[in-house]
Amino acid sequence: MSREVEVLISKEEIEKRVKELSREIESCFSSPFTVISLLNGGFIFTADLVRSFKVPVNIDFMRVKSYKGKSRGSLELLYPPELNLKDKKVLLVDDIFDSGESLNFAVNYLKSLGAKEVKTCVLLFKERKRELPLKPDFFGFKVPDFFVVGYGLDLNGMYRQIPYIGILKE
Numbered sequence: 001m002s003r004e005v006e007v008l009i010s011k012e013e014i015e016k017r018v019k020e021l022s023r024e025i026e027s028c029f030s031s032p033f034t035v036i037s038l039l040n041g042g043f044i045f046t047a048d049l050v051r052s053f054k055v056p057v058n059i060d061f062m063r064v065k066s067y068k069g070k071s072r073g074s075l076e077l078l079y080p081p082e083l084n085l086k087d088k089k090v091l092l093v094d095d096i097f098d099s100g101e102s103l104n105f106a107v108n109y110l111k112s113l114g115a116k117e118v119k120t121c122v123l124l125f126k127e128r129k130r131e132l133p134l135k136p137d138f139f140g141f142k143v144p145d146f147f148v149v150g151y152g153l154d155l156n157g158m159y160r161q162i163p164y165i166g167i168l169k170e
């Protein structure tokens, strides 16, 4: 059963912010660079962000699986990127920065492949305490520490298609 979703960030707010972010990224990050999208959650944000870039970019994907409820660092690489990233400038894109563990894992992995520079961009930055010193280089919105869905973010694979960010109602 689908539950009702309360709008937290509207489709229009996301569209506006994604355009601003793409301008910020282009001005800080000289072209050419490679966009690596973290699957699954990052797919819609990445699709909109890259279509807003005025500069050409290489695009590839990787997938990291996290085992929630287990101890810190229980992350596994499911699919690595196919492109050769040696000496490349990389922009890693994900949906949300929660504990930061997934992004931290992915950054370290991309560096281990020889990437020259790895910058990170997330749509949502959760306001919460965290142990990791890593912060995303770019983010779209700060959100309160609630479970959010939509615009790529799911609950058991559902709600990703919702064009806004929302909170599930009880």
Ligand code: 5GP
Residues within 6 Å of the ligand: 041, 066, 094, 095, 096, 097, 098, 099, 100, 101, 102, 103, 146, 147, 148, 149, 153, 154, 155
């Ligand atoms: P991390 O804790 O490693 O920063 O976040 C890991 C992943 O958990 C995120 O990339 C995202 O896919 C998922 N996640 C974290 N917070 C939320 C949330 O509020 N809603 C949804 N749907 N997924 C989340």
Ligand code: MG
Residues within 6 Å of the ligand: 038, 039, 040, 041, 042, 094, 095, 096, 102
């Ligand atoms: Mg994710």
